[in-house]
Amino acid sequence: MISVGDLTKRFGPKVAVDHLDFEVRPGVVTGFLGPNGSGKSTTMRCMLGLDRPEAGETLFDGTPYHDLKRPLHEVGALLDAGYVHPGRSARNHLRWLAASNGIARSRIDEVLEMVGLTSVAGSRLRSYSLGMRQRLGLAGVLLGDPHTIILDEPANGLDPEGIRWIRDVLTHLARQGRTVLVSSHQLSEMALMAEDLVVIGQGRLIEQSTVASFVDRYADHWVRVQSPTAEALVGPLTAAGGEVTTVAANTLDIRGLDCVAVGEMAAQQQMVLHELSSQTGSLEDAFLKATAGAQEYTSTGLAAQ
Amino acid sequence: MINLLRSEWIKLRTVTMNWVLAIIAVAFPLVVTLLTAFFSGDDAGFNTRDLASVLTGTAVVAALLCGVIAAASITSEFGFGTIRPTFAATPKRVKVIVAKGVVVVLATSVLAILVVLIGWLAGSNLSSSRGATIDLAEVPTAVPAMIGVVVLTALMSLAGYGFGLITRSTPVAVSILIVWPLIAEGLVGALLSVVTGNDNIGAWMPFQAGIRLVLVESIGDGGPSRIVSGGYFGVVALTLVALGSWAVNRRDA
Numbered sequence: 001m002i003s004v005g006d007l008t009k010r011f012g013p014k015v016a017v018d019h020l021d022f023e024v025r026p027g028v029v030t031g032f033l034g035p036n037g038s039g040k041s042t043t044m045r046c047m048l049g050l051d052r053p054e055a056g057e058t059l060f061d062g063t064p065y066h067d068l069k070r071p072l073h074e075v076g077a078l079l080d081a082g083y084v085h086p087g088r089s090a091r092n093h094l095r096w097l098a099a100s101n102g103i104a105r106s107r108i109d110e111v112l113e114m115v116g117l118t119s120v121a122g123s124r125l126r127s128y129s130l131g132m133r134q135r136l137g138l139a140g141v142l143l144g145d146p147h148t149i150i151l152d153e154p155a156n157g158l159d160p161e162g163i164r165w166i167r168d169v170l171t172h173l174a175r176q177g178r179t180v181l182v183s184s185h186q187l188s189e190m191a192l193m194a195e196d197l198v199v200i201g202q203g204r205l206i207e208q209s210t211v212a213s214f215v216d217r218y219a220d221h222w223v224r225v226q227s228p229t230a231e232a233l234v235g236p237l238t239a240a241g242g243e244v245t246t247v248a249a250n251t252l253d254i255r256g257l258d259c260v261a262v263g264e265m266a267a268q269q270q271m272v273l274h275e276l277s278s279q280t281g282s283l284e285d286a287f288l289k290a291t292a293g294a295q296e297y298t299s300t301g302l303a304a305q
Numbered sequence: 306m307i308n309l310l311r312s313e314w315i316k317l318r319t320v321t322m323n324w325v326l327a328i329i330a331v332a333f334p335l336v337v338t339l340l341t342a343f344f345s346g347d348d349a350g351f352n353t354r355d356l357a358s359v360l361t362g363t364a365v366v367a368a369l370l371c372g373v374i375a376a377a378s379i380t381s382e383f384g385f386g387t388i389r390p391t392f393a394a395t396p397k398r399v400k401v402i403v404a405k406g407v408v409v410v411l412a413t414s415v416l417a418i419l420v421v422l423i424g425w426l427a428g429s430n431l432s433s434s435r436g437a438t439i440d441l442a443e444v445p446t447a448v449p450a451m452i453g454v455v456v457l458t459a460l461m462s463l464a465g466y467g468f469g470l471i472t473r474s475t476p477v478a479v480s481i482l483i484v485w486p487l488i489a490e491g492l493v494g495a496l497l498s499v500v501t502g503n504d505n506i507g508a509w510m511p512f513q514a515g516i517r518l519v520l521v522e523s524i525g526d527g528g529p530s531r532i533v534s535g536g537y538f539g540v541v542a543l544t545l546v547a548l549g550s551w552a553v554n555r556r557d558a
Contacts, residue, residue: 049396050389051557066396077393083386085320092319100312100394140390 001026002047002148002179007056009039009046009203016042017053018203024181024196026147029174031194031211032183035291039203040183041079044152048077060148072101072144079152081133086126090117090136093125097140111139130157138169148179155186167193191283201291211283218290219281223254223262226275236265253279309395309404317408320381323374330370330413331420334363338424342431351437354521357447360424361454361519367420368458369482371413372465376478378409379469379549392558402470402550410462417458421451446521449531453518456535460515463542470549486512508534511541 002024009017017039024030034040045051047058049065057064060075068074084093094108112118115135120128128136134157141149149170155163163186171193174180181198184190190197190211197214199207207214225233230250237244242257254262259278266273317323341359345351379402382388395401429439441447468478494507507513508528515538518531529537 045389045557048393050392052555068396071396072394079389079393080386083389085316085381085385085387087321088319092315096312096315096319097390097394099308099315100391102308 001061002150002181003059003062004043004047005056005058007043007046007053007058009042009051009053016203017046020056020200020203020205022198022205022208024179024198026179027174027177028195029170029180029182029193030196030198031190032181032198032200033187033190033287033291034183034200034206036185038201038291040200041152042203043200044077044079044150044181044183047150048075048079050079070101070144072097072103072146074144074146075148075150076141076144076146077150078134078137078141078154079150081130081137081157084125084128084133084136086124088125089122090125090128090139091121093136094139094143098143101144103143107143107145111142114142115139131159131162134158134162134166138166147177149173149181151180151182153184154182155184155189163189187282187284187287199287199290201293206290214290215280215283215286218286219283220285221255221281222279223257223259224275224277224279225252225254225262225266225273226250227266227271227273229269229271232269233262233266233271236269237262240265250274306400306404309400310408312394313401313405313408314412316387316405317378317412322377326370326374326377327416330367330374330416331423333370334360334367334420335424335427337363338428339431342428342437343435345432345435345437351432353439353441353443353447356428356432356437356439357425357441357444357450358521360421360428361450361521364417364420364424364454365457365516365519367417368454368461369486371416371458372461372482373479374413374465375409375462376465376469376482377475378405379466380473380475380478383473384475388558398554398558399550402546402553406463406466406546409466410459413462414455414459417455420458421454425451444521450519450521453520453531453535457515457518457538460518460535460539460542463539464512464515464545467542467545467547467549470546470553473553486516509537511538514538515542 004020004022007017007020020043032040042051046053047065060068065071065075090112091108094111095105098105098108112121115138117132117135117139120132125133134154138154141151154166158166167189170180170182194211197207197209197211199214227233228250230252233252234244237254237257240257240261243255245253247253259276263276338360342356345355382391391401392398432439465478465482468481472478472481490510490513494510494513497506498504505527508517514529514534517528517534528534
């Protein structure tokens with residue numbers, strides 16, 4: 001369990017993290033979402049004591065990070081896969097990390113095997129791609145077999161196979177009862193991987209909930225109808241307070257009415273239906289709606305030009 | 306602490322640049338001493354004092370290079386970002402700073418011992434074979450000066466480490482480490498001599514005081530003694546490390 005309480009961090013006049021409170025429970029993957037510049041990485045650095053917060057604290061199973069005797073056995077964190085010396089080999093990178101927490105050398109070969117880097121363990125890290133560095137970073141996270149895992153954008157630079165691999169690894173680790181907090185901009189991945197969400201904007205907590213309730217709360221909901229005589233249903237639906245949109249020939253999207261109401265009206269009209277389904281927006285839609293107004297950087301319609 | 310010392314030792318010895326600098330640090334005084342012994346060994350005037358002076362004088366360059374190794378040992382961590390996993394693995398930063406300092410000072414001191422031992426043994430044998438009479442007992446200041454090489458190297462490493470902790474930048478730390486003793490102290494010392502009328506004030510410039518540790522010639526010149534000057538430079542070097550530790554402990558990593 002991770003408990004973040006009243007965490008506040010300023011950089012000069014800018015408040016990067018603003019009295020942030022949230023909890024991360026064990027046994028599930030928790031997604032940490034927010035627009036660029038919302039304070040996710042700063043929060044993670046503050047949680048680990050790397051940035052000095054002005055106020056607040058983070059407890060890992062009730063203990064501040066600073067008081068952990070051998071932190072790599074308790075918390076595995078990957079904040080940036082680029083934090084390596086390019087002249088060292090992967091094995092030597094893991095060796096100094098392992099030595100600092102009294103981890104046996106045999107564990108280095110185990111984690112290299114887990115992340116698939118055994119064959120290139122002796123190569124200098126300057127020859128590693130970003131994806132390989134992400135795998136090495138994950139090896140470092142797993143080194144102490146920690147029960148809490150914190151990852152900042154772990155899928156950056158990974159190919160589709162790598163992205164799927166990291167999703168499988170993280171869900172597997174969570175199922176083992178570990179606490180897993182992952183930040184990512186890949187919302188489709190997050191939708192597949194996370195059960196819980198912590199969403200922040202401009203350093204403040206926007207929402208902490210399960211993915212399902214977050215989407216339920218923020219995403220659009222509508223009913224889709226397909227019928228050879230769909231147009232005949234427009235009048236009755238509108239009269240009943242529905243907002244009807246024709247999205248294709250014989251296909252309507254109806255907002256403001258539920259499936260039961262739409263189905264009964266179709267029955268009254270003795271219509272043949274090819275589809276009657278509830279539709280819900282994606283996590284991406286929910287995220288964009290939840291963080292609207294909390295964007296640090298916004299474009300001015302280049303995509304529309 | 307043993308785990309941390311092991312970790313820092315692995316870091317130090319797995320960077321190729323450290324080995325390159327270490328080899329240069331050992332080779333430079335050795336080569337200069339051997340060349341001098343070879344070309345001057347059959348001169349009637351070449352003696353124990355000359356050989357010891359060449360060895361300890363060129364060892365100052367080795368000490369400076371060791372200072373560069375020490376500075377880079379911490380600045381490269383900030384440069385490449387490895388300081389973050391380092392402090393994540395050991396949240397008590399002072400422990401890391403102490404462990405890294407101990408490892409780098411011990412490692413560079415061993416280099417200095419190698420410089421002195423190899424340089425003296427090879428130089429004295431070569432000089433003797435070229436007809437010079439080399440006898441350490443003739444020059445009572447020679448052994449203290451050679452011990453001074455080891456102490457100076459350790460203190461120069463501490464000073465370099467301190468600059469590294471304070472600046473967190475390899476170019477800045479190395480520039481200060483070179484410009485301060487080689488240029489700035491000469492200028493400041495000369496200026497203070499003019500202002501105060503005290504010709505010996507230059508000997509109290511920190512690095513100049515440190516370099517007095519390796520002087521073979523009599524240092525009864527009105528300046529501080531070998532032990533006092535070494536102690537003074539040691540206090541300056543430790544102060545730099547203490548200031549750097551305070552800054553690193555306080556700042557964001």
